[in-house]
Amino acid sequence: MSVDAIIMVVAALxxxxxxxxxxxxxxxxxxKSYRRNSERYNLMRLRVISGVVMVVxxxxxxxxVIFEEYHKIFVGVIVGVAIIFGIxxxxxxxxx
Numbered sequence: 001m002s003v004d005a006i007i008m009v010v011a012a013l014x015x016x017x018x019x020x021x022x023x024x025x026x027x028x029x030x031x032k033s034y035r036r037n038s039e040r041y042n043l044m045r046l047r048v049i050s051g052v053v054m055v056v057x058x059x060x061x062x063x064x065v066i067f068e069e070y071h072k073i074f075v076g077v078i079v080g081v082a083i084i085f086g087i088x089x090x091x092x093x094x095x096x
Contacts, residue, residue, distance in 0.1 A: 035089065
């Protein structure tokens with residue numbers, strides 16, 4: 001296994017752990033403070049969105065190294081997940 005693959009797997013594991021900790025409410029510092037402390041957003045929904053996105057990205061990251069010839073596709077998927085993350089924060093996580 002190459003050094004790049006090892007680094008990517010370790011990074012994916014750390015992001016997955018951070019995502020699970022966010023889902024459990026133990027890593028609220030990973031959510032932007034202006035959103036976390038604002039009355040406009042539901043903190044529980046922000047935790048769910050942030051945690052799920054981190055776990056999904058951590059599952060995609062190892063494939064970037066394993067399938068090097070398709071890395072542009074995986075990067076596009078990660079960008080798509082980030083866009084969906086932003087949309088969900090502004091719609092579903094907002095208090096009405």
